[in-house]
Amino acid sequence: MASAPWKVSLHGGHSGDFCLHGGDTLEEMLDAAVAFGYTTFGVTAHSPRSDANFLYPEEIEAGYSPADLDRDFASYVSKCRELARKFEGRLEVLVGAEIEIVPESGYAKEMADLRNRHDLDYIVGSVHWVDEMPIDVTRELFDEAVNKRGGLEPFLVRYFNLVEEMVNDLQPEVVGHFDRPRLYTDNAPEFESASVVEAANSALQACKDAGCILDLNVSAIRKELEHPYPAPQIVAKAKELGIPFCFGDDSHRISAVGENLAEGREYLLGQGISEIKVLTRENGTISKKTVPLR
Numbered sequence: 001m002a003s004a005p006w007k008v009s010l011h012g013g014h015s016g017d018f019c020l021h022g023g024d025t026l027e028e029m030l031d032a033a034v035a036f037g038y039t040t041f042g043v044t045a046h047s048p049r050s051d052a053n054f055l056y057p058e059e060i061e062a063g064y065s066p067a068d069l070d071r072d073f074a075s076y077v078s079k080c081r082e083l084a085r086k087f088e089g090r091l092e093v094l095v096g097a098e099i100e101i102v103p104e105s106g107y108a109k110e111m112a113d114l115r116n117r118h119d120l121d122y123i124v125g126s127v128h129w130v131d132e133m134p135i136d137v138t139r140e141l142f143d144e145a146v147n148k149r150g151g152l153e154p155f156l157v158r159y160f161n162l163v164e165e166m167v168n169d170l171q172p173e174v175v176g177h178f179d180r181p182r183l184y185t186d187n188a189p190e191f192e193s194a195s196v197v198e199a200a201n202s203a204l205q206a207c208k209d210a211g212c213i214l215d216l217n218v219s220a221i222r223k224e225l226e227h228p229y230p231a232p233q234i235v236a237k238a239k240e241l242g243i244p245f246c247f248g249d250d251s252h253r254i255s256a257v258g259e260n261l262a263e264g265r266e267y268l269l270g271q272g273i274s275e276i277k278v279l280t281r282e283n284g285t286i287s288k289k290t291v292p293l294r
Contacts, residue, residue, distance in 0.1 A: 003037040005291040006265060008278040010174050011098065011124050011215045011248025012257070013043035018076040020058040023253035026076075030083055034091050036258030040280060042094040042174075044124045045076045047114055054102040054129070057137060073097075077118045094279060094286070098124040098176060101166050102132050108169035121286050122279055124215065124248075125172030127162050127180065130155065135181065142184045153190045156181060160199035167206040173279060173286075174246060175207055177217040177229040186225045192233075201237060208241045213277045213288070216268060218260040219250035228264050235271045244277035244290070265293055 013033075015026040024032075026043065033041040048069030049055065055064060077095060084093035097120055099111045115123055128136055133145040149155035159181055167175060179191070179200070190196055207214060217229040230238070238245070247264055251257045268276070275292050 003039055005039065006247070006276055006293050007036065007038045007258070007261065008040040008042075008247060008276070008291070009033075009038060009249045009251070009258070009261070010040075010042040010094070010096075010122070010213070010246045010279055011044050011176055011217060012251035013041060014045065014098075014250075014252040015043075016253065018045050018072055018079075019252065020062055020064075021056070021252065026079060027083055027086075028254050029251065029257060030087055030091060030093060032254040032257035034087070036261075038091060038258065040092040040094065040278060042096050042122065042124075042279065043080050044096040044098040045073060045080075047097045047099045047111060048073045049100055049102060050106075050110055051103055054100070054132070056134065073114075074118070077120070092280060094121045094281070096120055096122045096124060098126050099166075099170065099172065100129065101127055101162060102129045104132060104162075111170055121281070122173040123170065124174045124176045125163075125166050125170055125212070126176030127159060127166060130159050130162060135159075136183055139184050142181075152185060152188060153193050153196060156190055156193075156196045157199045160196065160203045164199075164203040164206045167203065167210050167212060171210045172212060174215050174248070175212045176215045176248065177220070177250070178203075178214055179230045179234055182220065182225055182229065182231060183223060191231070200234060204234070204237055204241055204243060207238075208243050213244050213246045213279075214238055215248040216245045216264050216276075217248045217250050218264040219248075219256070221260040221263055222256060228260075228267055232271060235268070235273070239271065239273060244275075245273060246276050246278055269293055 016022040
Protein backbone atom coordinates (compact mmCIF):
# COMPACT_ATOMS: atom_id res chain seq x y z
CA MET A 1 0.00 0.00 0.00
CA ALA A 2 1.41 3.39 -0.98
CA SER A 3 3.05 5.55 1.66
CA ALA A 4 1.69 8.97 2.60
CA PRO A 5 3.07 11.49 5.12
CA TRP A 6 0.04 11.02 7.39
CA LYS A 7 0.56 7.25 7.64
CA VAL A 8 2.12 7.42 11.10
CA SER A 9 0.97 5.59 14.22
CA LEU A 10 2.33 6.64 17.60
CA HIS A 11 0.34 4.15 19.67
CA GLY A 12 0.36 0.44 18.98
CA GLY A 13 2.61 -2.48 18.16
CA HIS A 14 1.52 -4.45 21.24
CA SER A 15 2.97 -7.70 19.93
CA GLY A 16 2.34 -11.17 21.28
CA ASP A 17 5.97 -11.74 22.24
CA PHE A 18 5.83 -8.86 24.74
CA CYS A 19 2.11 -8.59 25.55
CA LEU A 20 0.06 -11.55 26.73
CA HIS A 21 -3.13 -10.22 25.14
CA GLY A 22 -1.36 -9.45 21.87
CA GLY A 23 -0.66 -11.68 18.89
CA ASP A 24 2.15 -12.14 16.33
CA THR A 25 5.75 -11.12 16.88
CA LEU A 26 7.12 -7.60 16.94
CA GLU A 27 9.04 -8.22 13.73
CA GLU A 28 5.84 -9.43 12.05
CA MET A 29 4.09 -6.27 13.25
CA LEU A 30 6.81 -4.13 11.68
CA ASP A 31 6.62 -6.10 8.43
CA ALA A 32 2.88 -5.35 8.41
CA ALA A 33 3.60 -1.66 9.06
CA VAL A 34 5.87 -1.56 6.00
CA ALA A 35 3.25 -3.35 3.91
CA PHE A 36 0.61 -0.84 4.99
CA GLY A 37 2.77 2.07 3.95
CA TYR A 38 3.56 3.56 7.34
CA THR A 39 6.42 6.04 7.28
CA THR A 40 6.87 5.98 11.08
CA PHE A 41 5.62 3.36 13.49
CA GLY A 42 5.82 4.07 17.21
CA VAL A 43 5.89 0.91 19.30
CA THR A 44 4.46 1.48 22.75
CA ALA A 45 4.61 -1.67 24.85
CA HIS A 46 2.64 -1.61 28.08
CA SER A 47 4.78 -0.51 30.98
CA PRO A 48 5.46 -2.95 33.81
CA ARG A 49 3.82 -2.59 37.20
CA SER A 50 5.80 -2.95 40.42
CA ASP A 51 2.93 -4.21 42.58
CA ALA A 52 1.36 -7.65 42.09
CA ASN A 53 -2.03 -6.14 42.98
CA PHE A 54 -2.04 -4.55 39.53
CA LEU A 55 -1.37 -7.58 37.38
CA TYR A 56 -3.91 -8.14 34.61
CA PRO A 57 -5.95 -11.38 34.59
CA GLU A 58 -3.90 -12.98 31.79
CA GLU A 59 -0.68 -12.18 33.68
CA ILE A 60 -2.03 -13.80 36.85
CA GLU A 61 -3.11 -16.85 34.86
CA ALA A 62 0.38 -17.11 33.35
CA GLY A 63 1.96 -16.97 36.81
CA TYR A 64 3.70 -13.64 36.15
CA SER A 65 5.28 -11.47 38.82
CA PRO A 66 6.30 -7.79 38.66
CA ALA A 67 9.88 -9.01 38.15
CA ASP A 68 8.74 -10.92 35.06
CA LEU A 69 7.13 -7.76 33.68
CA ASP A 70 10.36 -5.81 34.25
CA ARG A 71 12.36 -8.52 32.49
CA ASP A 72 9.99 -8.63 29.51
CA PHE A 73 9.98 -4.85 29.17
CA ALA A 74 13.78 -4.74 29.11
CA SER A 75 13.74 -7.47 26.45
CA TYR A 76 11.19 -5.47 24.47
CA VAL A 77 13.35 -2.35 24.46
CA SER A 78 16.42 -4.30 23.36
CA LYS A 79 14.53 -6.15 20.60
CA CYS A 80 12.76 -3.02 19.37
CA ARG A 81 16.04 -1.14 19.05
CA GLU A 82 17.55 -4.08 17.20
CA LEU A 83 14.60 -4.12 14.80
CA ALA A 84 14.71 -0.36 14.36
CA ARG A 85 18.20 -0.78 12.94
CA LYS A 86 17.09 -3.68 10.76
CA PHE A 87 14.16 -1.71 9.29
CA GLU A 88 16.13 1.52 8.78
CA GLY A 89 15.46 2.90 5.32
CA ARG A 90 12.10 1.10 5.08
CA LEU A 91 10.37 2.24 8.26
CA GLU A 92 11.21 4.64 11.06
CA VAL A 93 10.66 2.71 14.29
CA LEU A 94 10.31 4.64 17.54
CA VAL A 95 10.72 2.90 20.90
CA GLY A 96 8.14 4.01 23.44
CA ALA A 97 5.88 2.82 26.22
CA GLU A 98 2.25 3.14 27.17
CA ILE A 99 2.32 3.97 30.85
CA GLU A 100 0.11 2.84 33.73
CA ILE A 101 -1.16 5.06 36.55
CA VAL A 102 -0.97 2.51 39.36
CA PRO A 103 -0.32 2.65 42.18
CA GLU A 104 -1.82 6.13 42.27
CA SER A 105 0.53 7.16 45.07
CA GLY A 106 3.73 6.22 43.30
CA TYR A 107 3.25 5.72 39.56
CA ALA A 108 4.65 9.12 38.60
CA LYS A 109 8.10 8.36 39.99
CA GLU A 110 8.02 4.77 38.72
CA MET A 111 7.10 5.79 35.17
CA ALA A 112 9.65 8.62 35.11
CA ASP A 113 12.30 6.16 36.30
CA LEU A 114 11.24 3.64 33.65
CA ARG A 115 11.55 6.26 30.93
CA ASN A 116 14.98 7.37 32.09
CA ARG A 117 16.31 3.87 32.73
CA HIS A 118 15.47 2.70 29.22
CA ASP A 119 16.05 6.04 27.48
CA LEU A 120 12.69 5.77 25.72
CA ASP A 121 11.99 7.87 22.65
CA TYR A 122 8.62 8.95 24.04
CA ILE A 123 5.70 7.82 26.15
CA VAL A 124 1.96 7.52 25.65
CA GLY A 125 0.06 8.58 28.75
CA SER A 126 -3.07 6.47 29.15
CA VAL A 127 -5.54 5.86 31.95
CA HIS A 128 -6.59 2.20 32.24
CA TRP A 129 -7.38 2.27 35.97
CA VAL A 130 -9.79 4.33 38.09
CA ASP A 131 -9.58 4.07 41.87
CA GLU A 132 -6.93 1.42 41.15
CA MET A 133 -9.47 -0.78 39.38
CA PRO A 134 -9.04 -1.82 35.72
CA ILE A 135 -11.65 -0.24 33.44
CA ASP A 136 -11.08 -1.78 30.02
CA VAL A 137 -10.64 -5.50 30.69
CA THR A 138 -14.26 -6.66 31.05
CA ARG A 139 -17.64 -4.98 31.29
CA GLU A 140 -18.08 -6.51 34.75
CA LEU A 141 -14.89 -4.91 36.11
CA PHE A 142 -15.84 -1.61 34.47
CA ASP A 143 -19.28 -1.69 36.11
CA GLU A 144 -17.66 -2.49 39.45
CA ALA A 145 -15.43 0.59 39.14
CA VAL A 146 -18.43 2.74 38.17
CA ASN A 147 -20.46 1.49 41.11
CA LYS A 148 -17.57 2.10 43.49
CA ARG A 149 -17.64 5.76 42.41
CA GLY A 150 -21.40 6.01 42.87
CA GLY A 151 -22.50 6.10 39.25
CA LEU A 152 -21.29 6.89 35.75
CA GLU A 153 -21.18 10.68 36.09
CA PRO A 154 -18.87 10.80 39.15
CA PHE A 155 -16.86 7.97 37.61
CA LEU A 156 -16.29 9.97 34.41
CA VAL A 157 -15.34 13.04 36.43
CA ARG A 158 -12.77 10.97 38.31
CA TYR A 159 -11.48 9.46 35.08
CA PHE A 160 -10.85 12.84 33.47
CA ASN A 161 -9.33 14.14 36.72
CA LEU A 162 -6.87 11.24 36.54
CA VAL A 163 -6.04 12.08 32.93
CA GLU A 164 -5.28 15.64 34.02
CA GLU A 165 -3.14 14.48 36.94
CA MET A 166 -1.23 12.05 34.71
CA VAL A 167 -0.53 14.77 32.14
CA ASN A 168 0.68 17.18 34.81
CA ASP A 169 2.84 14.51 36.47
CA LEU A 170 4.45 12.93 33.40
CA GLN A 171 4.18 15.42 30.52
CA PRO A 172 3.73 12.61 27.97
CA GLU A 173 4.31 13.39 24.32
CA VAL A 174 1.06 11.59 23.45
CA VAL A 175 -2.15 11.18 25.46
CA GLY A 176 -3.79 7.87 24.62
CA HIS A 177 -7.50 7.27 23.88
CA PHE A 178 -8.61 10.38 25.76
CA ASP A 179 -12.20 9.21 26.39
CA ARG A 180 -11.54 5.52 26.90
CA PRO A 181 -14.66 4.87 29.05
CA ARG A 182 -16.67 5.11 25.83
CA LEU A 183 -15.59 1.50 25.28
CA TYR A 184 -18.56 0.43 27.41
CA THR A 185 -20.63 3.62 27.51
CA ASP A 186 -20.55 5.05 23.99
CA ASN A 187 -22.97 7.99 23.61
CA ALA A 188 -24.02 7.88 27.27
CA PRO A 189 -25.71 11.20 28.18
CA GLU A 190 -23.44 11.55 31.22
CA PHE A 191 -20.61 12.60 28.88
CA GLU A 192 -22.59 15.79 28.23
CA SER A 193 -23.24 16.63 31.89
CA ALA A 194 -21.79 19.91 33.14
CA SER A 195 -19.45 18.25 35.64
CA VAL A 196 -18.03 15.77 33.12
CA VAL A 197 -17.58 18.41 30.41
CA GLU A 198 -15.79 20.64 32.93
CA ALA A 199 -13.47 17.80 33.96
CA ALA A 200 -12.77 16.83 30.34
CA ASN A 201 -12.09 20.45 29.36
CA SER A 202 -9.74 20.87 32.32
CA ALA A 203 -7.84 17.74 31.24
CA LEU A 204 -7.64 19.11 27.70
CA GLN A 205 -6.25 22.39 29.01
CA ALA A 206 -3.57 20.40 30.84
CA CYS A 207 -2.73 18.67 27.54
CA LYS A 208 -2.46 22.06 25.88
CA ASP A 209 -0.22 23.45 28.63
CA ALA A 210 2.05 20.39 28.54
CA GLY A 211 2.38 20.44 24.75
CA CYS A 212 0.85 16.99 24.35
CA ILE A 213 -0.46 15.41 21.16
CA LEU A 214 -3.85 13.68 21.37
CA ASP A 215 -4.07 10.12 20.11
CA LEU A 216 -6.75 9.80 17.41
CA ASN A 217 -7.21 6.17 18.29
CA VAL A 218 -8.94 4.19 15.55
CA SER A 219 -9.24 0.98 17.58
CA ALA A 220 -12.64 2.29 18.66
CA ILE A 221 -13.92 1.61 15.14
CA ARG A 222 -12.67 -1.97 15.36
CA LYS A 223 -14.59 -2.27 18.63
CA GLU A 224 -17.73 -1.01 16.88
CA LEU A 225 -17.98 2.37 18.58
CA GLU A 226 -19.58 5.12 16.54
CA HIS A 227 -16.43 7.25 16.36
CA PRO A 228 -12.70 6.88 17.06
CA TYR A 229 -11.37 8.10 20.41
CA PRO A 230 -11.96 10.94 21.15
CA ALA A 231 -15.60 11.75 20.34
CA PRO A 232 -16.53 14.73 18.12
CA GLN A 233 -17.25 17.16 20.96
CA ILE A 234 -13.79 16.55 22.43
CA VAL A 235 -12.15 16.86 19.01
CA ALA A 236 -13.93 20.20 18.59
CA LYS A 237 -12.73 21.46 21.98
CA ALA A 238 -9.18 20.28 21.29
CA LYS A 239 -9.27 22.09 17.94
CA GLU A 240 -10.47 25.25 19.70
CA LEU A 241 -7.54 24.99 22.14
CA GLY A 242 -5.04 24.30 19.38
CA ILE A 243 -4.13 20.80 20.59
CA PRO A 244 -2.75 18.66 17.75
CA PHE A 245 -3.66 15.08 16.95
CA CYS A 246 -1.71 12.03 15.84
CA PHE A 247 -2.94 8.62 14.76
CA GLY A 248 -2.76 5.46 16.83
CA ASP A 249 -3.91 2.12 15.47
CA ASP A 250 -3.52 0.55 18.95
CA SER A 251 -2.59 -2.65 17.16
CA HIS A 252 -2.25 -5.87 19.14
CA ARG A 253 -1.75 -8.16 16.12
CA ILE A 254 -0.85 -7.80 12.44
CA SER A 255 -4.50 -7.68 11.33
CA ALA A 256 -4.91 -4.39 13.21
CA VAL A 257 -1.81 -2.66 11.84
CA GLY A 258 -3.13 0.31 9.87
CA GLU A 259 -6.71 -0.91 10.21
CA ASN A 260 -9.23 1.96 9.98
CA LEU A 261 -6.49 4.61 9.71
CA ALA A 262 -8.04 5.95 6.51
CA GLU A 263 -11.36 6.25 8.33
CA GLY A 264 -9.57 8.17 11.09
CA ARG A 265 -8.18 10.55 8.51
CA GLU A 266 -11.64 11.17 7.09
CA TYR A 267 -12.98 11.69 10.61
CA LEU A 268 -10.45 14.45 11.33
CA LEU A 269 -11.00 16.08 7.94
CA GLY A 270 -14.73 16.05 8.63
CA GLN A 271 -14.04 17.88 11.90
CA GLY A 272 -12.15 20.60 10.01
CA ILE A 273 -8.68 19.35 10.96
CA SER A 274 -6.32 19.27 7.99
CA GLU A 275 -3.00 18.29 9.59
CA ILE A 276 -1.55 16.09 12.30
CA LYS A 277 1.56 16.22 14.45
CA VAL A 278 4.02 13.33 14.27
CA LEU A 279 7.21 12.41 16.08
CA THR A 280 10.39 11.73 14.15
CA ARG A 281 14.04 11.22 14.90
CA GLU A 282 16.29 14.06 13.74
CA ASN A 283 19.97 14.37 14.59
CA GLY A 284 19.67 11.75 17.29
CA THR A 285 16.73 13.38 19.09
CA ILE A 286 12.96 13.10 18.85
CA SER A 287 11.21 16.14 17.42
CA LYS A 288 7.67 17.05 16.38
CA LYS A 289 6.69 17.61 12.78
CA THR A 290 3.44 18.76 11.20
CA VAL A 291 2.19 16.82 8.20
CA PRO A 292 -0.90 17.48 6.04
CA LEU A 293 -3.84 15.10 5.84
CA ARG A 294 -4.48 15.91 2.18
